[in-house]
Amino acid sequence: MKQILAAAVPACLGTLFCATLAMPAAAQMPLGDSGLTLTVTPVLSSDYLFRGISQTRNRPGIQGTADLQHDSGIYIGAFATNVAFPGTNARQELDLAAGYRFAAGAATFDLGAIYYTYPGYDAPPGGHEFNYVEAIAKASYTLEPLKLVGTAAWSPNFYFESGDAFYLEGGADLSLPAGFTLSGRLGHQWIGRNSRYGAPDYANWQVVASREIVAGITLAVGYYDTSLSRSECFSGTKFCEARAMVTLSKIF
Template structure:
């Protein structure tokens, strides 16, 4: 379904361009800000694990926020999971953003869905779809020679993917603004799953280091990504948890 995802991204781009002309007044008068971000990536990694069997991904994100801080959004990407017919992922997001004592906060929820995926009871497979509640925080340290941002996130699902019970994810990171519109960033996260046997791997850590370059409305990012999972621990010996380099290009409208 990669074509479907690309078509959805093209449609979102068209919507963004339309809003940037005739539709801008109506959106501003309603107190809304709309952002559309298409992305082309060498892989689709989620917490360090490939969602496309190590293949490229075409993705799109739309974010609509009101002046009160409340927002809704959506994300679409092609996916490929061994032993399933899932070909696309569409996530829905909603929440509230605010700033408190210099800390940017994002309190929300995410529903992960896979349209077209079929899970007949006779297949012995568990459901891919699930949802999470999420808290994100960001703080830029003042009075430094270069801008430094500290990031943190916590996600909880009462029934994580593949019906594997409670899932908890915590992540921390740093972003360093460099001259010439470069940004150096690092992330370290850890995923806990209640039922590891059903999920397919032990609890695991993931980390990455990336370098981004912003030019015009584009951002080009290259990075190194890895997890603590060995080949034997990775979903029946798959090669989707291994260290890899990755590059992706995105543009925000």
């Protein structure tokens, strides 16, 4: 996908659950008296999207996130998933994250970095690497029943060696009766070398409803879309089109 049909769309630390590594999870397992807590989140989804674009050729994703945080706010984490990129042997994605989380009143902040990797991928002769690093900052402000959220990310050399890339996203989570949460996000991706990346700069948005259904398992149903037309989407693919997505997750 991306630049050629042999290119992949970059990853994310989960679709709806990108925040798993970005903010402390509700369920955590203390590791003795070490001051460390471990959070593990398996996810099943009908697709795997990164900033509105499918990473699995519109097919289901099986994912897992692990997060280890110290009481000081320092953390490390990892996210693994299947991927499917046309014309490549990339089948797995492994993202490694590290950073610092802290709170100031009703606001929380996460300053960190993510290394996106695709184990087993072999770049063709003269081809470009998929792996890249992204600095990322997240913030949220809670004013019950509303939580405002924002994300800013920058990569010095984005996916497929496409140069400087910036991403901004804002949104809100609204707590509703009967345990439901309604979430909305609007973001925009800028890429330094669009011709190499394979698509122009674009906007993406989503509206998601979620609720715990049984034994800590959360069901999320959402609508996702981008501003990219089919002709603009990596040589005319369907990976940027509007879609509904269903996700099941459980935080341990």
